[in-house]
Amino acid sequence: MELAEVIKTAINPALAILPQAMDTPKARVIVLTTGAHESKYKDRVQVLNGGGRGPAMGFWQCERGGGVKGVYTHPASTGHLHNLCAARNVPFDIPTIWATLETDDVLAAGVARLLYYTDPAPLPATDDTEGAWKLYLRTWRPGAYDRGSPAKRAQLRAEWEGHHRAVRVVMGLK
Template sequence: MTHADFLRRIMRPAAAWAEQAAGIRSSPEALRFLLAVAGQESACTHRFQILANGNAGPARSFWQGEQTGGMILVLRHGKTSAMARQLCDAASVRPEPAHVWRAIEGHDGLAYGFARLLLLTDPYKIPVDQAPAWECYAERLWRPGRPHRGAWEANWDAASVAVRAETA
């Protein structure tokens, strides 16, 4: 799925659901960042991590949240725990890491909401340029085991074009 299709078909409805369920707003900057992350983590295609041997890995959703990773742990963060619980309530999911982790594979609104909440835990403003966005993604929030900087640049550019085209 292209970044533009993913934004239109997955992210926009998911963002609307997260806002209705828990008051989580998404700016164009947040959408661009999270679209680039989805491209980087899952190629906007895979709802679970696919390992080199073809087996499923530990990450779930287009944003590849792991059961003990930051995306799921927004349940315990002081700034996001109340909104995370509201999302869980709206999705009929117990607000516990194992339950959320299983649910985000198929519930795009919950997955997007938790990814957006992780972005809210960052002490800095949402980055608007590619290099600071990489730092936010790779060093502070998602911290992938095998970061691929070259792929990030392509995903950031594609996300930028998709969000700009949609808001034009």
């Protein structure tokens, strides 16, 4: 899916449900970059190297016991997640939220935004690729990076750079 379509069909509706203060250019850049990095907006279920299904769901590849549980239990996000689920007619329980991420891009975008909301640091500037990368590593805790070789880590960082730049271009930012 193209970034403009993701903005129109997932990001805009999700951010319209969440508090207005969560809808900022900084938030849009980090959330869009994360989805591009995690799934390239192609896979709503994690695809393992052998072709099987992994534990992560949605374009943002949130795991049941990781991002979903974190947003569900964190005091800063749980109320907002409850409202998001109510607006999407999704029962408010971790297994259902996690499973629904596969088919509900609005819910998935909202969960991704809320996961970043749980981090106490301010969002990085829209042109701060390195700050965005560090925030992504801190909140998503990607296994491919954590377990990766130095070469794999360098590859992932370079891919992030490209996604971050593409998002800024689509958004009309430098």
